[in-house]
Amino acid sequence: MNPATRRWALAALGGFLLVLPLVGSRYVVYLTIHILLLAVNAVGFNLLFGYTGLLSFGQAGFYAVGAYTCARILLAWPSLLPGLVGGTAAAAAAAFVLGYLSVRHTRIYFAMLTLAFGMMIFSLAWKWRAVTGGDDGLVGVPRAPLELLGWTVPLPTVERYYYVVLVVAVLAIALMYRLVHSPLGLALRAVRDSEVRAGHVGLNVRVLRLVAFTVAGAYAGLAGALLPPLENTVTPPIAHWTASAEPVLATLLGGIRHFAGPLVGAFLLVAVKDVIVRFTVHWSLVLGAVVVVLVLGFRGGVASAVEALLVRAQARPRGVPAPAGEEAP
Amino acid sequence: MEVLAYQGLIGLSSAMYLWLISAGLTIIFGVLGVLNFAHGSLFMLGAYLGYTLYGLAGFPFGLAVAASVGAVALLGAAVERGLLRPLYGLDPSYQLLLTFGLVLFLDDLAKLVWGGVFRIPPIPGWLQGAVVAFGRPFPHYNLFLMGVGLLVALGLWLAFDRTWWGRAVRATASDREMASALGIRTPAVFSSVFFLGSGLAALGGALSIPVRPVSPGVGAAMIVQAFIITVIGGLGNLRGAFVGSLLVGVLSSYGTLWFPEFELFFIFAIMAGVLLVRPQGLFGP
Amino acid sequence: MASGPHADYGRQIEMGAQLAIEEINAAGGILGCRLEMRFMDDENRPAVGVRNARFLVTEWGAHFLYGTDSSGVAMALGPVLRELDRIQFFTHAATHRLTEELVAQQKIKQIVRVSAPVYQDAVAAWLFRDRRDVRRWATIGADYEYGYATWAIFREQMRRLRPDVEFVGAAWAPFLTTDFSPHIAAVMATNPDGIIATPWAGEAVTLLRQALLQGVFDRIKVWFQAMGGSVDVLEGISPEVKEGRFQGKLYATARYLHNWPNTETNRSFVSRFAKRWNRMPNYSAETTYSAVYITKAAVEKARSLQTDRVIAALQGMRIETPAGLRVFRSEDHQFVYAVPAGKVVWDPRYPIAVLGELKVFDPKDYWRWPPFRPLELSK
Numbered sequence: 002m003n004p005a006t007r008r009w010a011l012a013a014l015g016g017f018l019l020v021l022p023l024v025g026s027r028y029v030v031y032l033t034i035h036i037l038l039l040a041v042n043a044v045g046f047n048l049l050f051g052y053t054g055l056l057s058f059g060q061a062g063f064y065a066v067g068a069y070t071c072a073r074i075l076l077a078w079p080s081l082l083p084g085l086v087g088g089t090a091a092a093a094a095a096a097f098v099l100g101y102l103s104v105r106h107t108r109i110y111f112a113m114l115t116l117a118f119g120m121m122i123f124s125l126a127w128k129w130r131a132v133t134g135g136d137d138g139l140v141g142v143p144r145a146p147l148e149l150l151g152w153t154v155p156l157p158t159v160e161r162y163y164y165v166v167l168v169v170a171v172l173a174i175a176l177m178y179r180l181v182h183s184p185l186g187l188a189l190r191a192v193r194d195s196e197v198r199a200g201h202v203g204l205n206v207r208v209l210r211l212v213a214f215t216v217a218g219a220y221a222g223l224a225g226a227l228l229p230p231l232e233n234t235v236t237p238p239i240a241h242w243t244a245s246a247e248p249v250l251a252t253l254l255g256g257i258r259h260f261a262g263p264l265v266g267a268f269l270l271v272a273v274k275d276v277i278v279r280f281t282v283h284w285s286l287v288l289g290a291v292v293v294v295l296v297l298g299f300r301g302g303v304a305s306a307v308e309a310l311l312v313r314a315q316a317r318p319r320g321v322p323a324p325a326g327e328e329a330p
Numbered sequence: 331m332e333v334l335a336y337q338g339l340i341g342l343s344s345a346m347y348l349w350l351i352s353a354g355l356t357i358i359f360g361v362l363g364v365l366n367f368a369h370g371s372l373f374m375l376g377a378y379l380g381y382t383l384y385g386l387a388g389f390p391f392g393l394a395v396a397a398s399v400g401a402v403a404l405l406g407a408a409v410e411r412g413l414l415r416p417l418y419g420l421d422p423s424y425q426l427l428l429t430f431g432l433v434l435f436l437d438d439l440a441k442l443v444w445g446g447v448f449r450i451p452p453i454p455g456w457l458q459g460a461v462v463a464f465g466r467p468f469p470h471y472n473l474f475l476m477g478v479g480l481l482v483a484l485g486l487w488l489a490f491d492r493t494w495w496g497r498a499v500r501a502t503a504s505d506r507e508m509a510s511a512l513g514i515r516t517p518a519v520f521s522s523v524f525f526l527g528s529g530l531a532a533l534g535g536a537l538s539i540p541v542r543p544v545s546p547g548v549g550a551a552m553i554v555q556a557f558i559i560t561v562i563g564g565l566g567n568l569r570g571a572f573v574g575s576l577l578v579g580v581l582s583s584y585g586t587l588w589f590p591e592f593e594l595f596f597i598f599a600i601m602a603g604v605l606l607v608r609p610q611g612l613f614g615p
Numbered sequence: 616m617a618s619g620p621h622a623d624y625g626r627q628i629e630m631g632a633q634l635a636i637e638e639i640n641a642a643g644g645i646l647g648c649r650l651e652m653r654f655m656d657d658e659n660r661p662a663v664g665v666r667n668a669r670f671l672v673t674e675w676g677a678h679f680l681y682g683t684d685s686s687g688v689a690m691a692l693g694p695v696l697r698e699l700d701r702i703q704f705f706t707h708a709a710t711h712r713l714t715e716e717l718v719a720q721q722k723i724k725q726i727v728r729v730s731a732p733v734y735q736d737a738v739a740a741w742l743f744r745d746r747r748d749v750r751r752w753a754t755i756g757a758d759y760e761y762g763y764a765t766w767a768i769f770r771e772q773m774r775r776l777r778p779d780v781e782f783v784g785a786a787w788a789p790f791l792t793t794d795f796s797p798h799i800a801a802v803m804a805t806n807p808d809g810i811i812a813t814p815w816a817g818e819a820v821t822l823l824r825q826a827l828l829q830g831v832f833d834r835i836k837v838w839f840q841a842m843g844g845s846v847d848v849l850e851g852i853s854p855e856v857k858e859g860r861f862q863g864k865l866y867a868t869a870r871y872l873h874n875w876p877n878t879e880t881n882r883s884f885v886s887r888f889a890k891r892w893n894r895m896p897n898y899s900a901e902t903t904y905s906a907v908y909i910t911k912a913a914v915e916k917a918r919s920l921q922t923d924r925v926i927a928a929l930q931g932m933r934i935e936t937p938a939g940l941r942v943f944r945s946e947d948h949q950f951v952y953a954v955p956a957g958k959v960v961w962d963p964r965y966p967i968a969v970l971g972e973l974k975v976f977d978p979k980d981y982w983r984w985p986p987f988r989p990l991e992l993s994k
Contacts, residue, residue, distance in 0.1 A: 288434050337801065450821060
């Protein structure tokens with residue numbers, strides 16, 4: 002996809018997202034907020050998986066840390082930004098600690114550990130009534146106003162909150178874009194492709210993995226922190242490993258090899274699930290089958306498939322080689 | 331004192347289900363390098379099939395268990411051959427993702443096929459009754475379970491140590507290419523290992539039906555526990571899986587007695603403890 | 616919930632609602648309008664329940680919502696109902712906090728509960744008040760709010776009625792436990808006379824079967840099973856009840872029993888339900904059925920579907936339902952009614968086990984009444 006087309010596409014998408022509350026129903030806006038949350042979560046996950054080669058089944062744990070921390074802050078100090086910042090920071094801290102224990106192990110072991118740690122956070126959320134409200138969760142969390150530079154912006158409607166989420170999500174995704182195209186991003190890919198060689202070149206594999214894990218945890222935590230003001234409630238199931246599957250599935254669906262993959266996948270996962278659920282209660286069956294098919298045949302996900310189509314559409318004249326180094330946009 | 335001993339016995343019998351699942355998981359991982367996320371679902375399928383044959387269709391218990399084990403073992407081998415084999419050269423994450431997709435698929439399929447409400451069938455006549463242990467009744471069924479678990483442990487040890495097949499498996503596990511070069515038909519070994527591992531999981535499931543209900547979530551719950559046991563025991567280590575299962579079973583049982591508030595958290599505390607003290611697991615390299 | 620060990624309750628809710636709607640439509644609807652229903656499974660996840668509610672109200676156009684088994688989902692729905700300004704008639708979720716906190720305290724008026732809350736299980740204290748031989752009580756509790764609240768309310772009332780009673784042991788089993796044997800063993804180690812157990816639905820059946828294996832009913836004097844009068848539990852343990860394995864020591868209650876009260880309203884409901892669905896109505900079916908009829912009464916009185924008018928029409932409502940007379944309590948929007956407790960017995964007139972030797976108590980005695988003091992949930 003050449004840069005000019007890409008810019009037009011992004012502009013069109015941006016424009017659409019800006020006017021969505023004016024043209025779409027409240028339910029569609031609500032769903033889109035969830036898509037944005039999953040997009041942030043998934044883009045963080047893909048830093049870990051697509052760029053660093055570590056598969057984590059425990060991201061829901063950090064999502065929950067972000068959500069619960071934000072909720073507790075909002076209950077005591079009803080101001081949105083401290084909630085978001087606090088939630089993200091707490092999740093990053095949790096990811097740092099748990100990552101420290103996990104990154105020294107091989108990839109398979111690592112995946113298992115993340116699952117176990119995620120469930121550990123789930124059981125904590127379920128049991129620690131004093132802090133998390135136990136199985137009842139935290140109820141009555143306010144959709145606190147945004148207080149910035151002296152201004153106070155109340156957010157009584159879902160539509161207003163949508164704009165806040167949109168801005169935060171765009172900023173987070175843009176930040177991630179810069180990150181993966183920085184030397185750090187390159188180093189992570191080196192670790193993914195071959196630990197041994199990366200080590201020989203002088204990269205500290207463990208530290209790099211820990212950095213990736215912490216950032217991924219922070220992103221999951223940010224997504225989680227954006228949840229309580231929307232739903233006014235936080236309950237333990239958000240930490241369960243079946244919730245950890247969401248960023249994994251979104252990324253797999255959309256494509257792990259492209260930066261935009263997780264974003265496309267987030268949209269697909271939420272939208273498709275919402276539609277399937279209206280017809281059958283067995284959406285898990287469909288999703289599972291989709292995963293199997295994707296892994297066997299379409300490991301690049303939707304983004305790769307789209308890219309392949311576009312490449313063929315812009316067919317090159319024979320004899321002219323493709324530009325070197327053309328990889329993930 | 332008697333209270334402690336009895337509680338420990340209860341823990342030991344509960345541990346048997348964990349052992350059966352962990353054994354299969356460990357063997358598959360040790361030989362194929364595949365961490366089979368769907369192993370819990372195989373346990374669940376074994377339970378559902380056993381329930382259908384014994385509880386609904388009235389087959390004799392032993393026959394129902396054998397048939398369930400056989401069917402799920404075949405399914406496992408088919409999955410290995412059809413779905414996993416194409417992924418062997420690739421990043422192991424893909425194998426994990428595939429088995430994860432299978433979990434979603436199988437668990438929901440079970441919901442679709444068997445639906446919601448079901449009964450726990452009665453314990454087969456020849457297994458009813460109880461002995462008196464430490465002043466309280468200890469069901470024959472629990473003794474039976476412990477017996478089966480021990481037999482499986484013994485059988486596996488003998489199979490891997492004494493039989494030709496066991497040697498072929500161990501060779502393939504330690505060096506795939508070399509084993510193949512030596513004339514061992516590695517694809518057949520892989521399938522047979524998956525067959526065995528799946529069968530063990532199904533055995534656990536089928537044996538559970540007269541005492542525990544089966545539901546679509548049962549596999550998912552067990553796989554987390556099986557993972558933790560593998561971490562505690564050491565990945566790929568069968569002895570570790572055995573000891574780990576007993577440890578988790580017995581300690582969880584004592585946890586219920588002494589720390590009733592921390593039940594859910596207990597198993598993770600054990601895992602975290604082992605990880606901090608001996609990260610490669612109790613029997614790891 | 617429409618799957619797992621607690622799946623039957625979702626189904627019964629659907630059956631109860633469907634029956635009521637068919638009957639009302641056949642009789643001309645409400646104010647001439649036909650009723651339509653849409654069922655969605657919340658999978659026992661608050662996030663899903665909330666999304667379903669939003670979808671049903673904003674996309675499907677629901678005027679009223681019914682149901683919800685899980686207290687966690689119910690609590691999450693509260694603020695959303697206020698935002699959407701739609702009434703939900705809760706027909707199962709039992710937490711006292713739904714009405715005591717969300718309605719009485721936070722004034723979320725869109726919440727109405729038709730089913731008896733967790734207060735109902737405390738009737739056990741009254742049932743065994745005169746059993747002087749039962750002095751040592753223990754619990755095998757559900758390891759979440761329902762279990763803690765029941766144990767707390769039970770102990771509170773028991774202490775008042777029987778100061779000589781001791782609480783000797785407690786074991787807590789998480790939701791979806793399949794193996795209660797360590798919990799049973801732990802509790803039996805304390806030598807209780809009576810056990811009150813809160814795992815419910817499919818878990819209750821599992822728990823009771825596993826307790827039989829450990830010979831519990833040879834050693835204790837009574838076992839009170841929370842919601843043991845529920846149809847799915849009675850179906851599940853019928854074989855053992857028929858064989859007398861519980862030795863007449865198993866007692867229970869529910870939020871409605873199909874065999875009480877012996878009124879025309881109840882008898883005809885039960886027979887119509889059984890004919891329509893080929894099963895006995897469970898309490899969640901009756902509560903939902905009654906909730907639909909309560910809606911009819913309120914809407915007809917208000918001559919409007921507007922939330923505020925309907926709520927106004929509910930004030931002071933006294934309505935005859937299959938479970939008996941239900942009286943609306945305006946402080947917390949809870950409908951008050953009596954449900955008896957009794958012994959689990961085999962009665963050849965019924966296809967499954969039932970509760971017999973029923974004793975009825977006045978809700979004024981064993982329910983909590985405003986002003987509500989917070990409930991201390993220590994274990």
